[in-house]
Amino acid sequence: MNxxxxxxxxxDTATKVKVADDGKSIATQNVKFIxxxxxxxxxEEGLRLREQHGGSVTVLTVGGQESTDILRxxxxxxxxxxxxxxxANPDSYQxxxxxxxxxRNHSFDLILFGRQSIDFDSFQVPPMVxxxxxxxxxxxxxxxxxxxxxxxxxxxxxxxxxxxxxxLPLVASVQKGINExxxxxxxxxxxxxxxxxxxxEPVAVEPQLEILSMEIPQTERRHVILGDSDEDLEKLxxxxxxxxxxx
Numbered sequence: 001m002n003x004x005x006x007x008x009x010x011x012d013t014a015t016k017v018k019v020a021d022d023g024k025s026i027a028t029q030n031v032k033f034i035x036x037x038x039x040x041x042x043x044e045e046g047l048r049l050r051e052q053h054g055g056s057v058t059v060l061t062v063g064g065q066e067s068t069d070i071l072r073x074x075x076x077x078x079x080x081x082x083x084x085x086x087x088a089n090p091d092s093y094q095x096x097x098x099x100x101x102x103x104r105n106h107s108f109d110l111i112l113f114g115r116q117s118i119d120f121d122s123f124q125v126p127p128m129v130x131x132x133x134x135x136x137x138x139x140x141x142x143x144x145x146x147x148x149x150x151x152x153x154x155x156x157x158x159x160x161x162x163x164x165x166x167x168l169p170l171v172a173s174v175q176k177g178i179n180e181x182x183x184x185x186x187x188x189x190x191x192x193x194x195x196x197x198x199x200x201e202p203v204a205v206e207p208q209l210e211i212l213s214m215e216i217p218q219t220e221r222r223h224v225i226l227g228d229s230d231e232d233l234e235k236l237x238x239x240x241x242x243x244x245x246x247x
Contacts, residue, residue: 001055001146001168004108005046006099006129007039007074009067010119017216024211025089035070038114040077040181041174046112047078048179049146055109056080060102062095064088068197076184076192087202091209092120094202096128101203103133113173115140123173130171138164138172 011017012032020027035043046057058081059074061067071082085098103111111133113126123139130137138144142161144153146168153164155175184192224239226232240247 001049001053001109002107003046003049003055003057003110003112004099004103004106005039005042005057005059005074005079005112006125007043007059007061007070007114008036008117008119009033009061009063009070010036010117013037013118019214019216023213023215025214033066033069035073036114036117036119038116038118038174038176040114041176041178042112042114043074043077043079044179044181045174046110047182049110050080053146058083058106058108060085060099062087062090062098062202065199071197072192072195073184075195076189077182078188081198082195083198083200085202086199090202091207092122092124093128093208094205096125096132097205098203099125099129100132102200103129109168109170110146111135111169111171113171115173115175126171126173133171135169135171136166138166138170140175141172142175142178144172144178 010033011026012034015031017031018027019025043057043059050057057079059071059079060083061071062085065084065086067084071084075082083102085102087094087098090098099111111129116123126139127137138151138153138155140155141153142155144151149168151166151168151170153166153172155162226236237247
């Protein structure tokens with residue numbers, strides 16, 4: 001099985017994000033970047049499918065030269081090959097077009113993603129890639145099996161589960177819980193540092209999205225102390241609805 005796993009480079013979840021001087025991006029000074037946590041499940045799933053069915057796992061990212069660090073993380077986990085499509089600050093459409101073009105040239109049986117990137121949370125790229133390639137798409141898969149090219153998959157929904165059946169080739173995004181990603185061993189991390197990473201030029205396509213501004217949400221403590229009486233509970237609901245606007 002020829003598997004492509006698409007990954008992205010995101011700020012560490014423990015990073016305290018600050019807006020850059022341009023007001024449209026985050027300040028990258030002293031920010032640690034990591035392999036997108038949801039993509040770790042996709043890499044692990046690709047490796048497990050290779051172990052079951054044979055074949056190879058290629059990891060791919062669209063980004064700047066600095067994105068080679070996450071590709072080396074995936075290589076240390078066990079991926080066979082890594083490719084960087086070098087395009088700085090792409091939007092989701094540019095990413096999808098470039099992934100689709102790469103996939104056309106390599107005849108993958110399965111194109112895997114994590115359910116979302118934790119920076120933009122758009123959920124857009126897997127369905128766009130599927131549309132561009134005219135392939136079936138399964139999103140947020142929590143459990144599945146692949147037998148003789150037939151895919152039976154399941155995902156969690158509000159109050160239950162959805163079940164699907166389709167065939168390869170396929171585009172899919174996987175959910176946390178589908179597996180437990182392996183931790184690279186030190187010898188594999190060292191070997192990954194010397195493994196080749198293919199770097200290719202991007203497809204020229206105009207972005208479809210422009211970030212106009214970015215700001216950190218302002219938080220303010222109201223210091224309202226309530227008891228457990230019926231009146232206090234009604235007051236709490238009123239505050240949550242009318243002031244906090246969270247319900």
